[in-house]
Amino acid sequence: MAIRSRRLSKDNTYDALKQKIIVSELEPNQPVHEENLAALLGVSRTPLREAIQRLENEDFLIRQPNGRLRVASVTLKEVEEIFHIRSMLEGYIARSAAKHATEKDIVNLTTMITKMKHSFQLGDNQNFVTYGFEFHDYLSEISELRTFEKVLNQLRDHSLRYCRFVSMHGDWNTQADEEHDLILQMIAEHNEDGAEKAMRDHILSSLSTALDRIKGIEDKLEA
Structure with a gap:
């Protein structure tokens, strides 16, 4: 049951964060920080980091050379x-x-x-x-x-x-x-x-x- 709850939390965090990018609640090129996103979504760092990694792989979030994150541009x-x-x-x-x-x-x-x-x-x-x-x-x-x-x-x-x-x-x-x-x-x-x-x-x-x-x-x- 704990494993299933963790999977739901991880998937829900990913879905919620992606949705905020899709509807431009998180705007194109906006810098984002883990602590702010965790507070915004009401989640812990572990599911958030997994969600961020998935969204980086899908090019919704961009990891800059300095290691900081921003929302992908609209081009x-x-x-x-x-x-x-x-x-x-x-x-x-x-x-x-x-x-x-x-x-x-x-x-x-x-x-x-x-x-x-x-x-x-x-x-x-x-x-x-x-x-x-x-x-x-x-x-x-x-x-x-x-x-x-x-x-x-x-x-x-x-x-x-x-x-x-x-x-x-x-x-x-x-x-x-x-x-x-x-x-x-x-x-x-x-x-x-x-x-x-x-x-x-x-x-x-x-x-x-x-x-x-x-x-x-x-x-x-x-x-």
Whole structure:
């Protein structure tokens, strides 16, 4: 029981710390110190150090030459790489989802789209991102492409971090809402070519928005 409790504590610490980075509660490039993080999370040093090591391995935390830690930067180069890889992987996932989707799947996807539309209309950018990722995750599940899904999961939280960062600094445009509609339409019609193209176009459009937003933020900081 003690071993299981320790594992839960370690995993919970890792999840909590990663979440604070993803939502920018711990901001890009922010210096972090073990004692402050331990107090923030209400944990002891042992699970915290294990969590830090995992997040260093995943490039959410950076160990500087002087040994000090900082939160990973938000960079144009990284977001380009992540979204281009996503466009290729998720395009093929959408193709496979269009092949395998059942009527029940279409109903579930439609419900997710409805939630996205509602949050978009309310200007609730963070929930718009949350429901958007649920939509994408569901497509991965029904695609039956397990290796694709595993590879994509390695990028998922970094991608989510960028989307949440972008949402904190402005609204998504109506195009993103319309793009999800088209993806769903292609999947409902079992149009594999159309689903793949619609998904790739959507992710590359999101990349363009992210690049513009990050450049705008950098310009303000330099001004």
